[in-house]
Amino acid sequence: SRQEYVKNFEVHSTILPSTWMVARLDGNSFTKFCETHGFVKPNDIRALSLMNEAAIYVCKQLPDIVVAYGQSDEYSFIFSKKSNVYGRRIEKILSIVISMFTSAYVYNWNRFFDIPLQHPPVFDGRIVCYPNDEIMMDYMRWRQADCHVNNLYNTIFWAIVHSGKTTTEAHEQLKGSTSAVKNERLFTEFGINYNNEPEIFRKGTALIKPLYEPTHEDVFKEEFYRNHGIIE
Amino acid sequence: SRQEYVKNFEVHSTILPSTWMVARLDGNSFTKFCETHGFVKPNDIRALSLMNEAAIYVCKQLPDIVVAYGQSDEYSFIFSKKSNVYGRRIEKILSIVISMFTSAYVYNWNRFFDIPLQHPPVFDGRIVCYPNDEIMMDYMRWRQADCHVNNLYNTIFWAIVHSGKTTTEAHEQLKGSTSAVKNERLFTEFGINYNNEPEIFRKGTALIKPLYEPTHEDVFKEEFYRNHGIIE
Amino acid sequence: SRQEYVKNFEVHSTILPSTWMVARLDGNSFTKFCETHGFVKPNDIRALSLMNEAAIYVCKQLPDIVVAYGQSDEYSFIFSKKSNVYGRRIEKILSIVISMFTSAYVYNWNRFFDIPLQHPPVFDGRIVCYPNDEIMMDYMRWRQADCHVNNLYNTIFWAIVHSGKTTTEAHEQLKGSTSAVKNERLFTEFGINYNNEPEIFRKGTALIKPLYEPTHEDVFKEEFYRNHGIIE
Amino acid sequence: SRQEYVKNFEVHSTILPSTWMVARLDGNSFTKFCETHGFVKPNDIRALSLMNEAAIYVCKQLPDIVVAYGQSDEYSFIFSKKSNVYGRRIEKILSIVISMFTSAYVYNWNRFFDIPLQHPPVFDGRIVCYPNDEIMMDYMRWRQADCHVNNLYNTIFWAIVHSGKTTTEAHEQLKGSTSAVKNERLFTEFGINYNNEPEIFRKGTALIKPLYEPTHEDVFKEEFYRNHGIIE
Ligand SMILES: Nc1nc2c(ncn2[C@H]2C[C@H](O)[C@@H](COP(=O)(O)OP(=O)(O)OP(=O)(O)O)O2)c(=O)[nH]1
Ligand SMILES: Nc1nc2c(ncn2[C@H]2C[C@H](O)[C@@H](COP(=O)(O)OP(=O)(O)OP(=O)(O)O)O2)c(=O)[nH]1
Ligand SMILES: Nc1nc2c(ncn2[C@H]2C[C@H](O)[C@@H](COP(=O)(O)OP(=O)(O)OP(=O)(O)O)O2)c(=O)[nH]1
Ligand SMILES: Nc1nc2c(ncn2[C@H]2C[C@H](O)[C@@H](COP(=O)(O)OP(=O)(O)OP(=O)(O)O)O2)c(=O)[nH]1
Ligand SMILES: O=P(O)(O)OP(=O)(O)OP(=O)(O)O
Numbered sequence: 042s043r044q045e046y047v048k049n050f051e052v053h054s055t056i057l058p059s060t061w062m063v064a065r066l067d068g069n070s071f072t073k074f075c076e077t078h079g080f081v082k083p084n085d086i087r088a089l090s091l092m093n094e095a096a097i098y099v100c101k102q103l104p105d106i107v108v109a110y111g112q113s114d115e116y117s118f119i120f121s122k123k124s125n126v127y128g129r130r131i132e133k134i135l136s137i138v139i140s141m142f143t144s145a146y147v148y149n150w151n152r153f154f155d156i157p158l159q160h161p162p163v164f165d166g167r168i169v170c171y172p173n174d175e176i177m178m179d180y181m182r183w184r185q186a187d188c189h190v191n192n193l194y195n196t197i198f199w200a201i202v203h204s205g206k207t208t209t210e211a212h213e214q215l216k217g218s219t220s221a222v223k224n225e226r227l228f229t230e231f232g233i234n235y236n237n238e239p240e241i242f243r244k245g246t247a248l249i250k251p252l253y254e255p256t257h258e259d260v261f262k263e264e265f266y267r268n269h270g271i272i273e
Numbered sequence: 274s275r276q277e278y279v280k281n282f283e284v285h286s287t288i289l290p291s292t293w294m295v296a297r298l299d300g301n302s303f304t305k306f307c308e309t310h311g312f313v314k315p316n317d318i319r320a321l322s323l324m325n326e327a328a329i330y331v332c333k334q335l336p337d338i339v340v341a342y343g344q345s346d347e348y349s350f351i352f353s354k355k356s357n358v359y360g361r362r363i364e365k366i367l368s369i370v371i372s373m374f375t376s377a378y379v380y381n382w383n384r385f386f387d388i389p390l391q392h393p394p395v396f397d398g399r400i401v402c403y404p405n406d407e408i409m410m411d412y413m414r415w416r417q418a419d420c421h422v423n424n425l426y427n428t429i430f431w432a433i434v435h436s437g438k439t440t441t442e443a444h445e446q447l448k449g450s451t452s453a454v455k456n457e458r459l460f461t462e463f464g465i466n467y468n469n470e471p472e473i474f475r476k477g478t479a480l481i482k483p484l485y486e487p488t489h490e491d492v493f494k495e496e497f498y499r500n501h502g503i504i505e
Numbered sequence: 506s507r508q509e510y511v512k513n514f515e516v517h518s519t520i521l522p523s524t525w526m527v528a529r530l531d532g533n534s535f536t537k538f539c540e541t542h543g544f545v546k547p548n549d550i551r552a553l554s555l556m557n558e559a560a561i562y563v564c565k566q567l568p569d570i571v572v573a574y575g576q577s578d579e580y581s582f583i584f585s586k587k588s589n590v591y592g593r594r595i596e597k598i599l600s601i602v603i604s605m606f607t608s609a610y611v612y613n614w615n616r617f618f619d620i621p622l623q624h625p626p627v628f629d630g631r632i633v634c635y636p637n638d639e640i641m642m643d644y645m646r647w648r649q650a651d652c653h654v655n656n657l658y659n660t661i662f663w664a665i666v667h668s669g670k671t672t673t674e675a676h677e678q679l680k681g682s683t684s685a686v687k688n689e690r691l692f693t694e695f696g697i698n699y700n701n702e703p704e705i706f707r708k709g710t711a712l713i714k715p716l717y718e719p720t721h722e723d724v725f726k727e728e729f730y731r732n733h734g735i736i737e
Numbered sequence: 738s739r740q741e742y743v744k745n746f747e748v749h750s751t752i753l754p755s756t757w758m759v760a761r762l763d764g765n766s767f768t769k770f771c772e773t774h775g776f777v778k779p780n781d782i783r784a785l786s787l788m789n790e791a792a793i794y795v796c797k798q799l800p801d802i803v804v805a806y807g808q809s810d811e812y813s814f815i816f817s818k819k820s821n822v823y824g825r826r827i828e829k830i831l832s833i834v835i836s837m838f839t840s841a842y843v844y845n846w847n848r849f850f851d852i853p854l855q856h857p858p859v860f861d862g863r864i865v866c867y868p869n870d871e872i873m874m875d876y877m878r879w880r881q882a883d884c885h886v887n888n889l890y891n892t893i894f895w896a897i898v899h900s901g902k903t904t905t906e907a908h909e910q911l912k913g914s915t916s917a918v919k920n921e922r923l924f925t926e927f928g929i930n931y932n933n934e935p936e937i938f939r940k941g942t943a944l945i946k947p948l949y950e951p952t953h954e955d956v957f958k959e960e961f962y963r964n965h966g967i968i969e
């Protein structure tokens with residue numbers, strides 16, 4: 042047709058070859074979404090399991106993913122440096138990962154929650170390119186460190202709140218306290234040995250090619266990547 | 274953390290200010306998906322209604338959308354030239370539009386179909402930038418022309434098939450035939466006046482700000498855009 | 506060869522079709538370069554003439570340029586919206602414009618200056634995309650306004666300095682003073698009617714297709730663009 | 738000013754951190770330029786020396802360049818992976834490298850050639866990003882292989898022509914002949930031992946940080962990069 046020319050305005054940006062492509066998605070306004078759907082605080086195992094279910098679906102559809110890592114309302118998918126999926130087109134990869142994940146999340150909701158979904162959940166996403174193994178591993182460490190820091194904080198925060206303080210008081214008490222102090226207080230005041238908390242809460246979840254079964258390993262050590270054939 | 278630096282590898286591409294941003298999504302392998310779910314051929318009103326439902330949800334969440342246009346397994350969302358949604362960041366807009374649409378599609382499936390969803394449907398997407406009104410209108414015309422051409426073809430194709438021919442024979446007969454010839458044959462052989470076919474099939478669906486109620490207007494005429502305040 | 510694959514890492518970004526492409530270059534550290542070569546203050550007609558000479562060379566080589574505008578140590582080249590020069594590849598256009606200009610500047614130095622060039626002058630550059638006529642014209646106005654503001658300031662600044670004040674005193678006196686006040690002081694204290702200053706200093710230089718002869722017109726009025734066939 | 742907003746249309750693309758940035762420039766229509774200026778065929782030592790002179794100027798101005806490689810009418814500048822020159826902005830780096838090189842080329846012309854420059858020479862340029870050492874080295878090898886292949890061809894081509902054949906005949910004779918055959922013919926027919934040809938012709942020129950003095954080493958071996966501290 043006479044209008045066909047508008048197709049020429051499309052731009053197909055690609056990710057540099059021979060680099061790690063990482064797609065990270067994150068729940069949109071999940072603070073509110075978790076509230077609305079009565080998620081257990083600070084960690085709801087049903088919510089995490091559903092996230093994992095959706096992520097596994099994505100991995101199985103896109104086997105160029107060598108490892109995925111999830112925690113809280115986010116998931117990261119790491120594609121092989123050699124992957125040529127969708128010609129490495131950014132918009133194709135991003136939109137398809139986001140759509141698959143969202144679709145599987147809603148599709149599987151009822152298998153994990155009794156309460157019906159109140160409205161469609163939404164995730165945002167991005168593609169990031171990491172040029173070498175060291176930086177890709179630091180990316181993974183960054184997300185797991187984030188998981189650790191947030192979870193330690195949330196664990197003691199809700200322990201304080203459940204002991205009768207307001208959330209404002211709990212925040213106040215925790216301001217500036219180190220990890221060591223938090224661990225100590227958890228143990229002496231609340232009888233919680235943080236290291237005995239469920240691994241899925243403390244470490245998040247890694248899905249590793251080819252089975253993509255949930256594990257909660259430490260992703261800080263280079264061995265993790267070597268042992269699983271993620272790097273050579 | 275020591276790994277925070279990996280955040281600097283993120284790139285936030287944006288769409289040129291004062292231009293039309295168009296997000297188009299399209300069902301992934303919907304030829305197969307429609308088959309699997311027994312969609313009526315060539316047009317399944319339930320499928321189109323569900324597409325519209327999902328698109329309306331997107332529009333209501335993102336009111337910078339001034340008009341959306343859908344047909345078959347695709348939808349286009351046109352953002353105001355003045356929109357500053359998500360700072361015009363391409364990946365943010367794309368991922369959120371795709372996620373909202375997919376989420377609402379799955380969420381609402383049961384309201385339109387009796388058959389349960391067999392697996393999560395997936396859409397891909399892209400953002401295209403059109404610099405002026407004339408080209409934006411040509412974009413809309415391009416999609417509606419595509420709707421028309423495909424629908425006229427499909428209408429006669431399935432009429433021939435339902436009359437007892439194989440799909441191969443039907444394809445063969447239609448090869449190279451003009452619109453005029455197709456219209457004529459539809460009328461004389463099958464008693465179908467193409468102009469009396471449902472507008473939603475022939476024209477697709479436009480959702481116009483602020484109500485975003487489905488209409489099936491002709492988007493070729495400049496009046497369409499002026500009358501609805503899409504252009505000045 | 507076995508290494509040919511490295512060619513695939515090249516990225517050829519292009520400028521959106523049907524938009525104004527503007528290449529602007531600016532002398533690198535010209536404050537120092539002007540000092541070193543004894544440029545007359547605040548305006549050296551030889552320097553401006555050499556800039557114009559180099560720019561004319563660029564325009565004649567690249568006739569998709571419809572207008573160019575220069576002042577101080579900078580020049581802007583405006584390509585037709587319809588131009589398909591180098592397939593609108595950003596790096597090609599940018600590098601060739603910069604190289605042509607720099608080459609012609611050094612090549613022609615001796616025709617304008619007696620003092621030999623002390624070291625190679627350097628220009629940086631960028632390509633900017635403007636989606637419509639109104640914004641392209643605002644771009645031109647922005648550069649001419651910059652010319653006017655700087656030149657008015659420099660004219661009175663050097664008048665004060667030549668009258669025996671230090672540069673620090675001159676800066677101090679001018680801090681926060683309006684254009685009106687500067688005009689008035691120039692006239693009453695120094696007997697300079699600013700409007701009688703040479704047009705090339707006050708307005709900068711426009712080169713207009715097809716002859717690209719230097720003019721010093723006002724580029725604020727829409728007529729400028731219409732009269733010269735720059736816009737329709 | 739009211740027009741200041743046009744500045745927001747500028748886009749500052751950057752090169753991914755921790756990768757090799759390579760700027761390559763190449764003479765524009767140098768086939769003709771060499772003809773016009775009577776360059777010796779196939780290699781003019783004055784031309785190569787001037788190229789080197791201009792490249793050394795660039796390297797000294799931009800000491801993040803760890804190695805540069807030149808041959809024929811082209812030069813490549815390799816920036817350290819850690820470089821943050823101009824915030825890794827593509828257009829800044831590209832335009833400044835191109836401008837510096839062109840400027841120094843014209844500026845130094847008379848030191849190498851007796852014939853005056855007939856018109857301003859022009860170079861185009863590009864920035865390419867290579868994610869790791871191996872690929873950066875392959876890039877260098879690719880350019881040196883190109884030098885070798887072209888120079889071997891040109892050497893025998895001009896030997897044949899100087900022996901009285903037409904250029905068409907020479908081309909015809911060489912069509913499809915291997916390197917081994919060319920070497921052999923050079924030796925037996927023309928008494929030329931190709932390995933005794935000047936290194937600058939056979940290998941091109943590498944400029945290595947910090948002195949950037951011309952060398953004509955083999956850049957195929959990894960030792961080249963290790964010995965000179967280009968890689969670790
Ligand atoms: N109660 C509960 N909340 C959770 C759980 N997992 C995640 N969340 C909540 C805690 C945080 O408020 C939120 C995740 O933090 P984000 O930084 O992603 O914030 P949010 O999604 O609200 O905003 P955003 O749209 O991502 O900027 O989700 C859970 O298992 N239980
Ligand atoms: N039976 C039936 N099929 C439909 C209906 N709407 C769309 N489809 C089918 C017809 C086409 O095979 C397909 C849309 O064409 P596409 O070019 O988007 O192909 P498809 O999605 O298979 O591949 P893609 O992944 O987009 O490249 O969806 C409908 O209402 N009824
Ligand atoms: N004396 C004299 N100076 C001039 C003339 N034209 C331009 N200049 C000087 C005045 C300014 O210091 C300088 C232009 O300002 P810029 O903002 O471009 O500064 P400069 O080039 O030093 O730094 P840059 O590398 O562009 O950031 O050039 C002239 O005709 N005579
Ligand atoms: N006679 C002579 N010619 C040379 C010498 N160095 C380079 N050239 C010529 C040979 C080639 O025709 C030309 C370089 O090849 P290119 O592929 O760069 O072609 P050219 O610059 O003509 O076109 P381009 O604008 O780069 O696409 O320069 C030299 O030392 N002596
Ligand atoms: O979403 P935040 O606040 O964790 O931080 P971000 O994801 O880096 O910000 P954005 O979503 O705007 O890219």
Ligand SMILES: O=P(O)(O)OP(=O)(O)OP(=O)(O)O
């Ligand atoms: O999907 P098609 O075949 O209609 O054409 P396209 O969408 O332009 O192709 P792609 O999905 O690969 O961008």
Ligand SMILES: O=P(O)(O)OP(=O)(O)OP(=O)(O)O
């Ligand atoms: O210039 P060529 O023909 O050697 O090849 P190229 O440089 O890769 O092509 P272009 O200059 O168009 O990028």
Ligand SMILES: O=P(O)(O)OP(=O)(O)OP(=O)(O)O
């Ligand atoms: O060079 P300036 O300071 O006039 O401002 P700019 O050109 O916008 O800055 P940059 O050269 O860093 O793009």
Ligand SMILES: [Mg+2]
Binds near residue numbers: 067
């Ligand atoms: Mg975020």
Ligand SMILES: [Mg+2]
Binds near residue numbers: 114
């Ligand atoms: Mg979130």
Ligand SMILES: [Mg+2]
Binds near residue numbers: 113
């Ligand atoms: Mg989050």
Ligand SMILES: [Mg+2]
Binds near residue numbers: 299
């Ligand atoms: Mg497609």
Ligand SMILES: [Mg+2]
Binds near residue numbers: 299300301
């Ligand atoms: Mg489809």
Ligand SMILES: [Mg+2]
Binds near residue numbers: 299346347
């Ligand atoms: Mg389709």
Ligand SMILES: [Mg+2]
Binds near residue numbers: 531
């Ligand atoms: Mg600047």
Ligand SMILES: [Mg+2]
Binds near residue numbers: 532533536578
């Ligand atoms: Mg300057």
Ligand SMILES: [Mg+2]
Binds near residue numbers: 577578
């Ligand atoms: Mg300047």
Ligand SMILES: [Mg+2]
Binds near residue numbers: 763
């Ligand atoms: Mg080239």
Ligand SMILES: [Mg+2]
Binds near residue numbers: 763765766767768
């Ligand atoms: Mg060349």
Ligand SMILES: [Mg+2]
Binds near residue numbers: 763764
């Ligand atoms: Mg060349």
